[in-house]
Amino acid sequence: MATLPTSDSANFSTVSTFGDQNNSTDKCPPAVFKEWQSTVVPACMLLISVLGIVMNLFVLTVFCFHKKACTVAEIYLSNLAAADLFLMVCLPLWAANAINRYDWPFSHHLCSLFPLSINMNAYCSIYFLVLISIDRYIALVHPLSHKRISRPKFAKLGCLLVWGFGLLMSIPTLVYRKVAYKSRYNKSICFLDYSVKEELLFDGMQNTFGFIIPICMISYCTLVIIHSLNKRLIERSKSKKTEQKATTLVLVVLLVFVICWVPHHVVLILKTLIKANVLRECSFIANMEICSTVFMNLAFFNSVLNPILYVIVGKNFRKKVRGLFKQWSNNRTLIIRNTSTHLSLFRSVKPTVTTEDNTI
Template identity: 50%
Template sequence: MQSATAHIICHESEAWDWLYTMQPVFMYVICVLGILGNVFVLMVFCLHKNACTVAEIYLGNLAAADLLMMSCLPFWAINVANSFEWQFGSLMCRLVNTGIKMNMFCSVYFLVLVSADRYVALAHAMTYGRMRRPWYAKLSCLAVWCLGVLLSIPALKFREVKLIPEYSVTACILNYPTREIELACDILLILLGFIIPVSVISFCTCKIIKALHWRVMDRFNVVKKERKATVLVLAVLIAFLLCWVPFHLVTLLDILLRSKVLSGCALEHGLDICNQIFTYLALSNSVLNPILYVIVGKNFRTKVKELHSSTRKSFTS
């Protein structure tokens, strides 16, 4: 999440008034919905009597990453409502933004894992099926969390609370020591946080759709449980792309602007507004996933019913 103080030359202050009223309310709403939804998902996966499948391990970790994001949002809601005057100190400035960056990286790589798992389950079950074991899945999730921490180091190192004289606020901003480091970090975000993982996801998704088509045609080989899980995964992948692609496209244009490939105050002002809008569209993805589990995930709904029945029996007995 970038600060609204990123560019200070071309801003029209009147255009930012809506930030201080509309966006905090929006963030509070998605924060409450996101925490409730993702806690619910984690409770279902953790408390159900049956062990989680490989896909559920990945989706559970995705819910944990979304929960991390939602726990950071109230700080930014208060920050925006106070015209970006940061009130929580330097340490929280670093930790909150590190948590947000971790969600950004971890979420996309958990989706890489879950899309690769669906691809193997449907297209190469006989060849690589032994790799689809819960133990391997847990190790893969641990590796993703470590990668998320590693890629979030720039946010931890370069975020600081600094006075912005042009706006008379003490804001939590990214303050890179040089333009070269700033550009390198932005390119890292685009490559490792978007282009590479989304390319892998897109490849796996195309293969998954193709495999589903052939399995529908050849009903003797259809594994209903795998197909049900795959439909849920596809819905989660599509929601992720719809929410995050606009954010990364604006980030790419912002890099081109700061590299002087593009120029113009109108473009700069428009990108700053779009960055705010698409940032909160991306945040909404953390609320959508639990809803998709309930609407699309037949196996998840079955688990919810079984958990509800066992809970009722334990209370009545």
């Protein structure tokens, strides 16, 4: 493992979701290492990790242990929480790497695991939102068709396909990610060992399938949903109110996702252009590295915000929470009553003494 240079003359972003963190052009001198990159960044990561683990476990507990079966939208939201939880569990690895000034302190296998969790979260999160958007689109625009196809088994199959697709698109992370000593930085770096052509190919695929296509699908469905809601404001039937509540939660989750993830994806696209030598300004490249760090943590924070949104906006989710606590309270009361009854019966039974025993 490399020792830290006294001049701190190294420039690293925390990690890019889909790319190599040290793929800046060699023609530009490395920027001066900033102290906040090994103090503020890991502190933010650890805080996000702890909050994300607690909140997403809470969401999964509510969805999984409530006595009522999950609706289709709730199946998608629970899988979204599972994807966020997977990322949050792995996040402390990169926080430790940041504390160590990005001199990778772990094994090669862990070098692959953390970027895999980011890739899986990025792909699965956005495609779960695609499924949620399509579900809301059909529920509002084609309600008759929605009744025929909105079955939990179809939702579970869709989630399984999303997990498989996320794993498939993350294979390059497992194959090409490795740990190696970089004399330019005097550190052992966890990076993607791509050739230039492979890197541009994979970056293009990831920008296209991980952002451009799904965000277009989400945008189309969202615009149609908003238009449909505006047309139906006059109608106030109970079923339509229920659909509107579910749709409001989905729209808020989508909006927050866009705010948190779009800046990160834009930076990734710009970094792809840098790797293709379309953008060559050294100051611009240095700024992209800083933006990559900031926007990556903003993307991580989305995993903390989602559970908060379910509680603040999701009235049905709050009902499930109250129902679950009531269910647990009733079970506890029943256990206490049964225990008390058992003890009362035990105390009421007195030992009898026979006549023969008395004579003896």
